[in-house]
Amino acid sequence: MIRLTLNQQTRELDSPPDKPLLWVLRDELGLTGTKYGCGQALCGACTVLIDGQPSRACQTTLADIEGRSITTIEGAHGHVAEVVQQTWAQLDVPQCGYCQSGQVLAAIALLTENRKPTDEAINDAMSGNLCRCNTYQRIRAAVHEAARILGA
Numbered sequence: 001m002i003r004l005t006l007n008q009q010t011r012e013l014d015s016p017p018d019k020p021l022l023w024v025l026r027d028e029l030g031l032t033g034t035k036y037g038c039g040q041a042l043c044g045a046c047t048v049l050i051d052g053q054p055s056r057a058c059q060t061t062l063a064d065i066e067g068r069s070i071t072t073i074e075g076a077h078g079h080v081a082e083v084v085q086q087t088w089a090q091l092d093v094p095q096c097g098y099c100q101s102g103q104v105l106a107a108i109a110l111l112t113e114n115r116k117p118t119d120e121a122i123n124d125a126m127s128g129n130l131c132r133c134n135t136y137q138r139i140r141a142a143v144h145e146a147a148r149i150l151g152a
C-alpha cells in the first residue's frame, strides 16, 4: 500500500510499488490529462508536479513518491495556476494540445518560483517539454503575460 497526496486528496494505492505513476494516473485513476509521449523522460508530455517540482511520471514509480504530494493538470489550483491557464487561453497557445498539460504545469512551477522570468529562464525551465506543433513562441509569450498579471 502506497500512501500519497494526489490533487490535494490523501490516497492509498494498492498498485505494485514499481509501477510507473503515469500508468497509475491514466489507467487506474482516469486522470488522462497526463500524456504518454516517449516513456523515457525525454519529451515532458507526462509532466506532473511532485512537491511542486516538474517531474516525469513515465519514469517515476509509486515507491518513489510515497508520502509526497502530486499535482496533475486536473488538480492544478491556486492563483498562479489560474493566471497561467487564463493566459494560455487568451494567447491561443495550444495547437494539437498533446504536450500542453506538461507545458502548463512546467509554467506554473516556473512562475511560482520566479515571478519575472527572462526568456533565458523560460527556455531553461521549459526545455524538457517538447512541442511537435512548435508553439514555443506562444508559450514564451504566455509565460511573460502571466508574469505581468501576477506582478501587477
Ligand code: FES
Residues within 6 Å of the ligand: 035, 036, 037, 038, 039, 040, 041, 042, 043, 044, 045, 046, 047, 056, 057, 058, 059
Ligand atoms: S512520456 Fe514521459 S517524458 Fe516523454
Ligand code: FES
Residues within 6 Å of the ligand: 094, 095, 096, 097, 098, 099, 100, 130, 131, 132, 133, 134, 135
Ligand atoms: S501543441 Fe501539439 S505537440 Fe504541442
